[in-house]
Amino acid sequence: MVLGLTLATPEGTIETGRAPRSAAGPDLRQLVLGSEGAFGVITSVLVRIRPLPTTRVYEGWRFASFEEGAAALRRLAQDGPRPTVLRLSDETETLIGLAQPDAIGAQLQRGDAGCTAITGYEGTAEDTARRRERAAAVLRSCGGTLIGTEPGERWAHGRYSAPYLRDALLDAGAFAETLETAAFWSRIPELYGAVRTALTETLTRAGTPPLVMCHISHVYENGASLYFTVVSAQGEDPVAHWAPAKRAANDAVLAAGGTISHHHGVGTDHRDWYVREAGALGVAALRAVKDRLDPDGLLNPGVLLPTD
DSSP: OEEEEEEEETTEEEEEOSSSSOOSSSOHHHHHHTSTTSSOEEEEEEEOOOOOOSEEEEEEEEESSHHHHHHHHHHHHHHSOOOSEEEEEOHHHHHHTTTOOGGGHHHHHHTOOOEEEEEEEEEOHHHHHHHHHHHHHHHHHTTOEEEEHHHHHHHHHHTTTGGGHHHHHHHTTEEEEEEEEEEEGGGHHHHHHHHHHHHHHHHHHTTOOOEEEEEEOOBOSSEEEEEEEEEEEOOSOHHHHHHHHHHHHHHHHHHTTOBSOSSSOOTTTSHHHHHHHHOHHHHHHHHHHHHHHOTTOOSSTTSSSOOO
Protein backbone atom coordinates (compact mmCIF):
# COMPACT_ATOMS: atom_id res chain seq x y z
CA MET A 1 0.00 0.00 0.00
CA VAL A 2 1.25 3.48 -0.91
CA LEU A 3 1.22 5.75 2.14
CA GLY A 4 2.77 8.82 0.58
CA LEU A 5 4.41 10.11 -2.58
CA THR A 6 6.01 13.07 -4.29
CA LEU A 7 4.74 14.19 -7.70
CA ALA A 8 6.88 16.41 -9.92
CA THR A 9 4.82 18.41 -12.44
CA PRO A 10 5.68 21.16 -14.94
CA GLU A 11 4.00 23.59 -12.51
CA GLY A 12 5.67 22.43 -9.30
CA THR A 13 5.79 19.60 -6.79
CA ILE A 14 3.00 17.95 -4.82
CA GLU A 15 3.76 15.96 -1.68
CA THR A 16 1.09 13.71 -0.17
CA GLY A 17 0.90 11.30 2.74
CA ARG A 18 1.33 13.24 5.98
CA ALA A 19 -0.45 10.51 7.98
CA PRO A 20 -1.87 6.98 7.46
CA ARG A 21 -5.40 8.40 7.31
CA SER A 22 -6.65 11.94 6.98
CA ALA A 23 -9.93 13.79 6.67
CA ALA A 24 -8.21 16.92 5.39
CA GLY A 25 -9.93 16.99 2.02
CA PRO A 26 -9.91 14.40 -0.77
CA ASP A 27 -6.99 11.97 -0.78
CA LEU A 28 -4.62 13.34 -3.42
CA ARG A 29 -2.65 10.09 -3.33
CA GLN A 30 -5.46 8.31 -5.15
CA LEU A 31 -5.69 11.05 -7.77
CA VAL A 32 -2.00 10.62 -8.51
CA LEU A 33 -1.88 6.81 -8.35
CA GLY A 34 -4.45 6.40 -11.10
CA SER A 35 -3.15 9.13 -13.38
CA GLU A 36 -0.65 7.00 -15.40
CA GLY A 37 1.85 9.84 -15.73
CA ALA A 38 -0.67 12.28 -17.19
CA PHE A 39 -0.41 14.67 -14.24
CA GLY A 40 3.28 14.36 -13.34
CA VAL A 41 6.18 12.07 -12.54
CA ILE A 42 6.27 10.24 -9.20
CA THR A 43 9.76 10.79 -7.82
CA SER A 44 9.44 9.16 -4.40
CA VAL A 45 7.07 6.71 -2.72
CA LEU A 46 6.46 5.77 0.91
CA VAL A 47 5.05 2.23 1.14
CA ARG A 48 3.86 -0.08 3.89
CA ILE A 49 5.88 -3.26 4.36
CA ARG A 50 5.23 -6.46 6.27
CA PRO A 51 7.56 -9.12 7.69
CA LEU A 52 8.31 -12.05 5.40
CA PRO A 53 6.09 -15.01 6.28
CA THR A 54 7.72 -17.91 8.05
CA THR A 55 5.19 -20.41 6.68
CA ARG A 56 3.57 -20.75 3.24
CA VAL A 57 0.99 -23.37 2.33
CA TYR A 58 -0.93 -23.54 -0.98
CA GLU A 59 -3.63 -26.07 -1.82
CA GLY A 60 -6.33 -26.85 -4.37
CA TRP A 61 -10.09 -27.24 -4.03
CA ARG A 62 -12.62 -28.54 -6.53
CA PHE A 63 -16.08 -27.06 -7.11
CA ALA A 64 -18.76 -28.41 -9.41
CA SER A 65 -19.22 -25.08 -11.22
CA PHE A 66 -17.82 -21.58 -11.52
CA GLU A 67 -20.93 -20.18 -9.87
CA GLU A 68 -20.54 -22.52 -6.88
CA GLY A 69 -16.86 -21.68 -6.53
CA ALA A 70 -17.50 -17.93 -6.80
CA ALA A 71 -20.11 -18.19 -4.04
CA ALA A 72 -17.52 -19.91 -1.83
CA LEU A 73 -14.94 -17.20 -2.50
CA ARG A 74 -17.53 -14.57 -1.66
CA ARG A 75 -18.23 -16.27 1.67
CA LEU A 76 -14.55 -16.20 2.60
CA ALA A 77 -14.10 -12.62 1.41
CA GLN A 78 -17.07 -11.34 3.40
CA ASP A 79 -17.20 -13.58 6.47
CA GLY A 80 -13.59 -14.79 6.69
CA PRO A 81 -11.14 -16.11 7.27
CA ARG A 82 -9.64 -14.76 4.06
CA PRO A 83 -6.67 -16.74 2.74
CA THR A 84 -3.62 -14.82 1.57
CA VAL A 85 -4.20 -16.21 -1.94
CA LEU A 86 -7.69 -16.94 -3.24
CA ARG A 87 -8.25 -17.76 -6.92
CA LEU A 88 -10.82 -19.66 -8.95
CA SER A 89 -10.43 -21.04 -12.50
CA ASP A 90 -13.54 -21.62 -14.59
CA GLU A 91 -14.33 -24.96 -16.20
CA THR A 92 -12.42 -24.20 -19.40
CA GLU A 93 -9.27 -23.01 -17.68
CA THR A 94 -9.37 -26.00 -15.37
CA LEU A 95 -9.74 -28.43 -18.27
CA ILE A 96 -7.00 -26.80 -20.32
CA GLY A 97 -4.62 -27.39 -17.48
CA LEU A 98 -3.72 -23.91 -16.25
CA ALA A 99 -4.93 -25.10 -12.88
CA GLN A 100 -5.26 -28.82 -13.55
CA PRO A 101 -4.50 -30.99 -10.50
CA ASP A 102 -3.37 -34.56 -11.06
CA ALA A 103 -5.70 -35.66 -8.28
CA ILE A 104 -8.71 -35.23 -10.57
CA GLY A 105 -7.19 -36.65 -13.73
CA ALA A 106 -9.94 -39.23 -14.10
CA GLN A 107 -12.57 -36.53 -13.83
CA LEU A 108 -10.78 -34.50 -16.49
CA GLN A 109 -10.93 -37.46 -18.85
CA ARG A 110 -14.68 -37.69 -18.28
CA GLY A 111 -15.05 -33.95 -18.83
CA ASP A 112 -16.55 -33.21 -15.42
CA ALA A 113 -13.57 -31.63 -13.69
CA GLY A 114 -15.59 -28.63 -12.55
CA CYS A 115 -13.52 -25.70 -11.35
CA THR A 116 -10.32 -25.49 -9.37
CA ALA A 117 -9.75 -22.96 -6.61
CA ILE A 118 -6.32 -22.19 -5.20
CA THR A 119 -6.05 -21.13 -1.57
CA GLY A 120 -2.80 -19.94 -0.03
CA TYR A 121 -1.88 -19.15 3.55
CA GLU A 122 1.17 -17.12 4.53
CA GLY A 123 2.28 -15.93 7.96
CA THR A 124 3.36 -17.56 11.18
CA ALA A 125 2.91 -21.30 11.53
CA GLU A 126 0.20 -20.82 14.16
CA ASP A 127 -1.76 -18.23 12.18
CA THR A 128 -1.47 -20.19 8.96
CA ALA A 129 -2.75 -23.40 10.54
CA ARG A 130 -5.66 -21.60 12.21
CA ARG A 131 -6.82 -19.79 9.08
CA ARG A 132 -6.38 -22.88 6.93
CA GLU A 133 -8.55 -24.99 9.23
CA ARG A 134 -11.31 -22.40 9.48
CA ALA A 135 -11.28 -21.67 5.74
CA ALA A 136 -11.48 -25.39 4.94
CA ALA A 137 -14.67 -25.67 6.98
CA VAL A 138 -16.22 -22.81 4.99
CA LEU A 139 -15.14 -24.24 1.63
CA ARG A 140 -16.55 -27.67 2.47
CA SER A 141 -19.84 -26.15 3.57
CA CYS A 142 -20.01 -24.43 0.16
CA GLY A 143 -19.56 -27.70 -1.74
CA GLY A 144 -15.78 -27.68 -2.12
CA THR A 145 -13.62 -30.81 -2.11
CA LEU A 146 -9.99 -30.63 -1.03
CA ILE A 147 -7.68 -32.04 -3.71
CA GLY A 148 -4.41 -31.58 -1.83
CA THR A 149 -1.42 -29.27 -1.74
CA GLU A 150 0.10 -30.37 -5.07
CA PRO A 151 -2.13 -28.13 -7.26
CA GLY A 152 -1.47 -25.16 -5.01
CA GLU A 153 2.26 -25.74 -4.86
CA ARG A 154 2.40 -26.15 -8.66
CA TRP A 155 0.53 -22.87 -9.08
CA ALA A 156 2.89 -21.07 -6.69
CA HIS A 157 5.94 -22.45 -8.48
CA GLY A 158 4.77 -21.69 -12.02
CA ARG A 159 2.53 -18.66 -11.58
CA TYR A 160 4.87 -16.39 -13.55
CA SER A 161 5.64 -18.90 -16.29
CA ALA A 162 2.30 -18.90 -18.12
CA PRO A 163 2.62 -15.35 -19.56
CA TYR A 164 5.84 -16.38 -21.33
CA LEU A 165 3.88 -18.99 -23.29
CA ARG A 166 2.33 -16.15 -25.27
CA ASP A 167 5.45 -15.61 -27.37
CA ALA A 168 5.69 -19.32 -28.15
CA LEU A 169 2.04 -19.41 -29.17
CA LEU A 170 2.48 -16.41 -31.44
CA ASP A 171 5.51 -18.02 -33.07
CA ALA A 172 3.46 -21.16 -33.66
CA GLY A 173 0.71 -19.20 -35.42
CA ALA A 174 -1.74 -18.97 -32.53
CA PHE A 175 -3.14 -15.75 -31.13
CA ALA A 176 -3.12 -15.24 -27.34
CA GLU A 177 -4.30 -12.20 -25.40
CA THR A 178 -5.68 -11.31 -21.99
CA LEU A 179 -8.08 -8.77 -20.54
CA GLU A 180 -9.47 -8.20 -17.07
CA THR A 181 -12.18 -6.34 -15.21
CA ALA A 182 -13.87 -6.20 -11.80
CA ALA A 183 -17.35 -5.70 -10.41
CA PHE A 184 -19.46 -6.04 -7.29
CA TRP A 185 -20.33 -9.63 -6.39
CA SER A 186 -23.95 -9.28 -7.55
CA ARG A 187 -22.74 -8.43 -11.07
CA ILE A 188 -20.02 -11.06 -11.43
CA PRO A 189 -22.22 -13.78 -13.06
CA GLU A 190 -23.63 -11.39 -15.68
CA LEU A 191 -20.23 -9.84 -16.34
CA TYR A 192 -18.58 -13.24 -16.75
CA GLY A 193 -21.20 -14.40 -19.25
CA ALA A 194 -21.33 -11.14 -21.21
CA VAL A 195 -17.57 -10.92 -21.82
CA ARG A 196 -17.27 -14.61 -22.76
CA THR A 197 -20.16 -14.25 -25.21
CA ALA A 198 -18.75 -11.07 -26.76
CA LEU A 199 -15.35 -12.64 -27.34
CA THR A 200 -16.68 -15.96 -28.59
CA GLU A 201 -19.24 -14.52 -31.00
CA THR A 202 -16.95 -11.84 -32.45
CA LEU A 203 -14.01 -14.14 -33.10
CA THR A 204 -16.22 -16.95 -34.38
CA ARG A 205 -17.79 -14.59 -36.93
CA ALA A 206 -14.26 -13.70 -38.03
CA GLY A 207 -13.59 -17.37 -38.77
CA THR A 208 -11.33 -17.98 -35.78
CA PRO A 209 -13.41 -19.64 -33.03
CA PRO A 210 -11.59 -18.94 -29.75
CA LEU A 211 -10.85 -20.74 -26.54
CA VAL A 212 -11.91 -18.35 -23.75
CA MET A 213 -10.69 -19.04 -20.22
CA CYS A 214 -11.29 -17.04 -17.07
CA HIS A 215 -10.33 -16.95 -13.42
CA ILE A 216 -11.07 -14.82 -10.40
CA SER A 217 -7.68 -13.46 -9.40
CA HIS A 218 -8.50 -10.95 -6.65
CA VAL A 219 -11.34 -10.90 -4.15
CA TYR A 220 -12.66 -8.11 -1.96
CA GLU A 221 -15.44 -7.90 0.57
CA ASN A 222 -17.66 -6.20 -2.00
CA GLY A 223 -16.58 -7.81 -5.25
CA ALA A 224 -13.92 -9.52 -7.34
CA SER A 225 -11.89 -9.32 -10.52
CA LEU A 226 -12.25 -11.49 -13.62
CA TYR A 227 -9.18 -12.27 -15.71
CA PHE A 228 -9.80 -13.63 -19.22
CA THR A 229 -7.34 -15.42 -21.49
CA VAL A 230 -8.22 -15.77 -25.18
CA VAL A 231 -6.53 -18.16 -27.62
CA SER A 232 -7.43 -18.55 -31.30
CA ALA A 233 -5.94 -18.68 -34.76
CA GLN A 234 -4.24 -15.42 -35.71
CA GLY A 235 -5.98 -14.72 -38.96
CA GLU A 236 -4.22 -12.83 -41.73
CA ASP A 237 -3.73 -9.69 -39.62
CA PRO A 238 -3.50 -10.36 -35.86
CA VAL A 239 -4.11 -6.73 -34.89
CA ALA A 240 -7.16 -6.37 -37.14
CA HIS A 241 -8.29 -9.79 -35.93
CA TRP A 242 -8.21 -8.77 -32.26
CA ALA A 243 -9.48 -5.18 -32.44
CA PRO A 244 -13.20 -5.95 -33.01
CA ALA A 245 -13.16 -8.60 -30.29
CA LYS A 246 -11.52 -6.22 -27.84
CA ARG A 247 -14.06 -3.51 -28.62
CA ALA A 248 -16.93 -5.96 -28.15
CA ALA A 249 -15.48 -7.15 -24.85
CA ASN A 250 -15.02 -3.56 -23.62
CA ASP A 251 -18.60 -2.72 -24.55
CA ALA A 252 -19.79 -5.83 -22.72
CA VAL A 253 -17.80 -4.91 -19.61
CA LEU A 254 -19.45 -1.50 -19.30
CA ALA A 255 -22.92 -2.79 -20.19
CA ALA A 256 -22.68 -5.47 -17.49
CA GLY A 257 -21.60 -3.01 -14.82
CA GLY A 258 -17.89 -3.80 -14.70
CA THR A 259 -14.92 -1.46 -14.66
CA ILE A 260 -12.88 -1.16 -17.83
CA SER A 261 -9.72 -2.30 -16.04
CA HIS A 262 -8.90 -3.85 -12.70
CA HIS A 263 -5.10 -3.66 -12.81
CA HIS A 264 -3.88 -3.45 -16.40
CA GLY A 265 -4.33 0.31 -16.48
CA VAL A 266 -6.05 2.56 -18.99
CA GLY A 267 -3.45 3.86 -21.43
CA THR A 268 -4.79 4.42 -24.93
CA ASP A 269 -6.27 0.94 -25.31
CA HIS A 270 -9.00 1.52 -22.71
CA ARG A 271 -9.12 5.30 -22.78
CA ASP A 272 -12.36 5.77 -24.74
CA TRP A 273 -14.17 3.29 -22.51
CA TYR A 274 -12.71 4.93 -19.40
CA VAL A 275 -14.21 8.22 -20.60
CA ARG A 276 -17.60 6.51 -20.81
CA GLU A 277 -17.16 4.96 -17.38
CA ALA A 278 -16.09 8.20 -15.69
CA GLY A 279 -18.80 10.28 -17.35
CA ALA A 280 -18.61 13.72 -18.96
CA LEU A 281 -18.42 15.69 -15.73
CA GLY A 282 -15.84 13.37 -14.20
CA VAL A 283 -13.66 13.66 -17.30
CA ALA A 284 -14.03 17.45 -17.27
CA ALA A 285 -12.82 17.52 -13.66
CA LEU A 286 -9.79 15.40 -14.54
CA ARG A 287 -9.06 17.54 -17.56
CA ALA A 288 -9.08 20.61 -15.31
CA VAL A 289 -6.45 18.93 -13.12
CA LYS A 290 -4.43 18.06 -16.21
CA ASP A 291 -4.63 21.63 -17.53
CA ARG A 292 -3.52 23.08 -14.19
CA LEU A 293 -0.59 20.71 -13.59
CA ASP A 294 0.47 20.26 -17.24
CA PRO A 295 -0.85 23.28 -19.18
CA ASP A 296 1.24 22.52 -22.27
CA GLY A 297 0.15 18.88 -22.44
CA LEU A 298 3.68 17.49 -22.25
CA LEU A 299 3.00 14.46 -20.05
CA ASN A 300 1.72 11.31 -21.77
CA PRO A 301 -0.61 13.06 -24.22
CA GLY A 302 -3.57 10.89 -25.16
CA VAL A 303 -3.10 8.56 -22.19
CA LEU A 304 -6.00 8.45 -19.73
CA LEU A 305 -7.74 11.41 -21.39
CA PRO A 306 -8.30 12.30 -25.06
CA THR A 307 -6.17 15.12 -26.42
CA ASP A 308 -9.05 16.93 -28.12
